[in-house]
Amino acid sequence: MQIIHEDLLAMVETMPAFPQGVTKVLDMCSKVDCSPKDLVSVVERDPVLAMRVLKLVNSPFIGLAQSISSISHGVAYVGMNTIKNIALTVAAIGMLPRENRANFDMDKFLQHSLGTAAVCKKIAGLKGVKETSSSDYFLAGLLHDFGKVILVRQRPDEFSEAIEQAQTKKVALDVVERLIYGIDHAEIGAVLAAHWDLPDSLVRAIRYHHSAGDLSHPSLLEQVVMVSNLVVHKLDFGASGNYYPAELPKSIETNLGMDIDDVISIIGDTDALFADAKAFASS
């Protein structure tokens, strides 16, 4: 069944966060002396918590002069207490169930998202991106597949079928999604991010994470998210239901001066890079 944009917005308002995030937020916030940096590290590792914080702090009704592009940026701007209360509000909704009708492994999905985030940040560092912007890269990696969380929750049967079809026919998941829903997970994530006035660079990175190669002038962020996603797929770290993602276009290899294997060899110790993701997703 086709998904129209209006449906999407209604789908997210009551979306709970991941059990790992919710448990940690509730635990931390029960202590008066909750450490700001610890809370930031939880919020920025849970796609739903992170998305919700960005949505609220970037709300046009609030009208901050500056677009908030990372959780720590949000803390520096609107204060720890506000971020804490947003996190608590989301945590109070409940938790995303680990079992779902789509048979989609949420723990592995979280690993995939966190793994992509870690690779994004790593490549950003290698490319000389300023420290202040590296958290934007991490966040874009974390949120690139946010659209899938919506599909798992709102269209579980169809999503399960899409994953199965993509696997059987050995095609990319987004191709099947477009046939079934008329929209793919990348576009769903981007539509939501844009509707919530998240930074345009983040919206674009989500939208083009499978198609940055089609852009005449893709940004570094768009390209890094695309590469990082494929690197994590290739390393088989976590899972996102996409077993035959399209290959990295040559144009992006040329622009970045590296292909997937180059990135993997530069990363070196992947166990170390993914240790944090693994620990969080399996907690």
Next chain:
Amino acid sequence: MRFKFWGVRGSIATPGPSTVRYGGNTTCIEIRGAADELVILDAGTGIFQLGNALVPDFPININIFLTHTHWDHIQGLPMFSPIFVPGNKINIHGAMDIVSQHSIKEVLSRQMEHAYFPVKETELAADLNYVDLQENDCIEFSEIRVTNCLLNHPVLNFGYRVESAGKSLVFTGDHEWPYNIYDAADPEYDAYQEIIDARRGKIIDFFKDVDVLIIDTSYDDLEYAQSKVGWGHGTFDRSMAAAKESSVKRCYLTHHEPTRSDDELEELYYAALERNEISDSDPEFILAREGVEFLA
């Protein structure tokens, strides 16, 4: 431009013999523009007496600017007599709440709900108009211009800069200078420091060269470091450093800590003046005192 403190106490009203000199009411400042336009900054318990003083002038136009909506800055509003009298026109400006996304009207109406107050917001007889302010909005009326700057407090807090006929005044509301949440050894430390340095720079620009800076100076620096970090308030040393850096002419220290007696307050103030080596070329630092009117 004239201004008068109707409340200088932080957190909670503190009537009693030990606070008689500086006053026990919570934050409220009356400002009069060059053409006697009335601007009120914050509606703590001090606004009650201000409201009564305004009765002879009814009907009256009032522009209230709320720095934020914590109790000590809004608690006097339900008892502000101009809101009950037809013919008075009152504009109330303030930020929306990020967490609930409620407008300033919704947030304020709650404190007049049945369980808290006998008169509902909808029953108020004055012509009340609420304005949700966004960062960097500029409100102008008559000869007055009011701009804002987002400061750092557990809830959104706008500092206001009021200008009239070439004179300028900034009031911070509640503000803690942002600090680095990371330890120096953490990889995130430098990036975070860069963000908060930029924020400080923006705030100093907002204060720059004003005739009067009224700044949250709740704590002594020692008590701040011991137990008040993250509570959203300023200190003597930080206020004095910021006032010097932004070359303000006069600086009023306010939001006095509620457990502080007048004697203790003066002791800490004098010690801070010495510690910060205030010289003739520096701004004049004055403890804000309830009931006293000044010229900007």
